[in-house]
Amino acid sequence: MEEEIRALEQNGTWELVDLPPSKKPIGCRWVYKIKHKADGTIERYKARLVAKGYNQVLGIDYLDTFSPVAKVTTIRTLLAVAAAKGWHLHQMDVSNAFLHGDLDEEVYMQLPPGLSGKRNGEFTKGEGDSFVALLVYVDDILVASTDLGIIQDIKNQLNSSFKIKDLGPLKYFLGLEVARQNKGMAICQRKYALELLKDTGFTDCKPVHSPIVPSHKLNKLGGKPIEDNTQYRKIVGKLLYLTITRPDICFATQQLSQFLDCPTDLHMQAAHRVLRYIKGAPGQGLLFPAVSDLKMKAFSDSDWGACVDTRRSIIGLCVFIGNALVSWKSKKQVTVSKSSSEAEYRALVATTCEVQWLSYLLTELGIDHNGPTAIYCDSKSAIAIAENPVFHERTKHIELDCHLIREKLNKGVIKLFHVGSE
Template identity: 45%
Template structure:
């Protein structure tokens, strides 16, 4: 501020004079604003830190080396080169793109549970049977603890295995009182994992920068609470970057409401991903696209005339309509 005032005075921007009678002076105010990229150079880098493990990326190799040397002077780090393994994630890079999987982590689960020699199956769960709290007989304390530990490890595996997300979510709601039926279903997931150990995510080197989301719900899918299950998948171009399977917080009296709630969840996810990708300097030319197979939910999102049909839907769900307009 002082430098600005001195510059104005040195350039004789004004001349001090007496205020005329019956006149009021116009006040002034200093407004501060952060000026991003004031030097215009366009270098970007990002640092991911987990305890004592660090992943560093950016668009300028020289800048990355400079930061690496600075970190080494301060913390004495060890540079392991290109990212290949991080917190159980295996990263392989080719000209076609990047492959992300947890093969070693999955193998460790199979060895620890004694399922390494089990017979593989083609699906993670039996879609003809729905589990509930009283399916089967209660497990003893030691088996129940093993079940809870296994579900926790499987939840971490879903970071690269969206194909088991629904099955794992279904079994995770029984950790308080697991039964033999739940344990048998968990074993089936392990048998499925054995049939697809190397499965994971592929991020192509060439891709379009548009967010696309697919939303769905299993109306009253929970047999114990009759709550619906939300499911969605978000793609950046052809790359799957976000997915979820989760039981809704309240009971929906219609399939339209359940589908609309699922749409609300994915809209919030799209909004968050938009902010995140903007921080990574990803610019969007086209708006995000949301796909849903329920026509009633689509009409509610697009047309506020459906007043009588939407009075029972909470205000926070109408974020779908707000973003669509």
């Protein structure tokens, strides 16, 4: 606590003043956390001072909020590129992340307990051997470069502005266990998965070979409602975080996420099956190979009318950079598709948007992405719709924004290929 207070005072986070008569201060509290290493041993004890911002009113006390948080896909992409390019990866931790941004509004806060009354993102720079990438997730920082000297210079510059902890080469970042070998870089969440099994009482359960039974369709009316849905929500929330390195449970978790408001005993049984599946291989993860051409390719699919309650289709996509899987998604479409071709076409659109965004990210990381990206789809009719310049009767009901895939085709950003689903 003393270290946190000292860091806040050194950064000039606040100024001690008398409260004006018309102002109402917000409260604050201490949040304590034990930081563990990947092997479960205690690394350090951490204290955070948190302002009770939920007492403020949007539009009166503040207009917007911002926190530099990188997308998980960005993290995976950076690791995949670093593994292929042989970049050094180091991590840092900001000693305190309280109000490092600029405030345009006046905020009055009560004195923190224990203090006496004394007066998104991702950044890149350079090119070639001098290239460096900096990834920020609130107060956790990851820096990648081919030159260790540049990494050390960045550490010194950051430490001169913010007090940081140098955690050395990347090993454990945001719950991700990173192991670098000659074949490449392996990431997993084994510690997190074991903690999940322990918290839910499934440490000694019998494992199964699939996270979900394909023939079972979950719906809102099936089963008996659970009186207390807290446990169900906790399981689903933790499973969502586990999908960072486990694409094999992505679809099952998406199915379970639809019933958070009123889960039934059947939904809980399905959630328990996912836990039993995790028990079979808690250390399952991803491998980013050291040898890669860094060429992007994607796969797109759709399950027409899969949702029993709404008859909306479920899309699925995955994007590879070389042989490294960096992005995947399983999501219910926002509207009902009148045909399987339309459902597949909408899945292609979602895949195209993801490919376009990743191409921008690769450009920022200094990767030349020449030529169109191959997108594989098992629907010949959806490919025909995308490549057909004639706006005929069968595609009038598809929104105009969905036809951006045709625009990307004409610009040579993507190229569609048919692949069998057998």
